[in-house]
Amino acid sequence: MYADKIYNMCYYISKNKSEADDLFQEVIIKVYKYLKGFDGKSKFSTWLYRITTNHCIDRIRHYDRVSFFSLDKADEDGLELITKMSDKSPGPAEEAQKQDTIQKLGLAIETLSPIQKTIVLLRYSEDKPLKEIAQICRCTVGTVGSRLDSAMKKLKKYLKLNP
Helix, strand or coil: CCHHHHHHHHHHHHCCHHHHHHHHHHHHHHHHHHHHHCCCCCCHHHHHHHHHHHHHHHHHHHHCCCCCCCCCCCCCCCCCCCCCCCCCCCCHHHHHHHHHHHHHHHHHHHCCCHHHHHHHHHHHHCCCCHHHHHHHHCCCHHHHHHHHHHHHHHHHHHHHHCC
16 A cells, blocks of 8 residues: 555655665565554654665665656656646657656756755656655754745745756
8 A cells, every 4th residue: 555655755855766675675674663652642653764764864864865756868757847748648859848848847846955856756757745755854844844945945946947
């Protein structure tokens, strides 16, 4: 039920399939190890996302490199920040424009801090409400809103300067 979402989070944070596989296994072990500590004060999914994001960000900080999206091709798991294509098949021009947009958005996202990337991913890829993101990131809803607003301003600025 949650395995795909955990793996996708690991993949988006690491931008590397092999590393995502390792992160996923480490998170599953960590969840199993700390399952007794789940107190039910928050939703299970919130607790699970908190463990996943904290573990992935800690590991990435250790390697001192952070990235969320593949820039050389469309994300294998589907880039959720881009509007899904309609049922009809796109022509070559539309496909080229979509690929260009994905690449530009990926470059823009690379400029965000790890916490901003996490918040943007949870909000726009996982459709999490601000309250749940706040629980996952262990901060207030106001802080999440502020970080999200700041991230969106950075993204808009970057995309405006790099059309």
